[in-house]
Amino acid sequence: MNAGDRREEIISRVRTQGEMSVEALSGMLGVTASTIRRDLARLTESGELTRTYGGVIAVPAESESTVDERSHEAPEVKRALGTWCAHQVPAGSHVLLDAGSTTAQIARVLRDTTPLSVVSTGLTSLQQMTDSPGVEFTLLGGRYRSISQGFIGPITEVGLEKFTFDFAFLGADAVTAEDGVCEASPEQVRLKELMSRRAAHVFVVAHAAKLGQRPFHAWADLGSGWTLVTDDSAAAEQIEAFEARGIRVVTVDAMGAGHPPGD
Structure with missing residues (x-):
């Protein structure tokens, strides 16, 4: 799984779970905690997620129209x-x-x-x-x-x-x-x-x-x-x-x- 696909998977899992820890994401995706932290830094910078102590939560998004x-x-x-x-x-x-x-x-x-x-x-x-x-x-x-x-x-x-x-x-x-x-x-x-x-x-x-x-x-x-x-x-x-x-x-x-x- 490349970095882009991995970040999309992180977003999907966090939105489903509501909140996840770095360790949980690391175990689920089979990569190191430092890799997850770098991914989360990119995703929080883009506004997709919000960091918490030790983990991350989804940002409530404005509803996308059909x-x-x-x-x-x-x-x-x-x-x-x-x-x-x-x-x-x-x-x-x-x-x-x-x-x-x-x-x-x-x-x-x-x-x-x-x-x-x-x-x-x-x-x-x-x-x-x-x-x-x-x-x-x-x-x-x-x-x-x-x-x-x-x-x-x-x-x-x-x-x-x-x-x-x-x-x-x-x-x-x-x-x-x-x-x-x-x-x-x-x-x-x-x-x-x-x-x-x-x-x-x-x-x-x-x-x-x-x-x-x-x-x-x-x-x-x-x-x-x-x-x-x-x-x-x-x-x-x-x-x-x-x-x-x-x-x-x-x-x-x-x-x-x-x-x-x-x-």
Whole structure:
């Protein structure tokens, strides 16, 4: 078991047990106490766990919404964002779609752009493209998360590393200029970072209510050079914070037309 898998197992066991000691984790996972202490240091630094005297407890997390719940959040805005994103993709492109309700809206429009090669980590995109004969669709497998209807983990990452893409469209639980893309777990943000490295053009698609929010403690640092696609209700100061860090911002109106900030 590598370090990343071991830390995910620690999180799972602590959340199940409520509180565990270093010695108990060491015995269960077959590694030294010093290795466990290093793992716990990383997990407490990322906000996943909280240290106690001799052990660790889980941090109560804000509830993560299901895909079905998210599909009812700003549906018209997501449709507009999806329309703009899909219109950036010329026929013949190789496209990577993240799991989620917003990227499903991109898939809904992309199905008519043919020929096209699409790889996705989410069932929502597959559902939109099942009867589109001009789209060559690849679904990356791995560990299934029913809450997001997507796949994550080492198997997903290995499959992803076999591809490169012209365009990658990533969803987010939240986005900040300082820390990047927020997700519910380190495993999810590790996948986001890998996705961003496999594409020539990277778009993070998030409606304005997600900007500046911090619902969880795991963050994907995408560096600079990516594009934030949001709706035109975003405040000027929010947009300026991203631009100051070298991140391009496109705001999309209700008709799906994109505008540079200030237009």
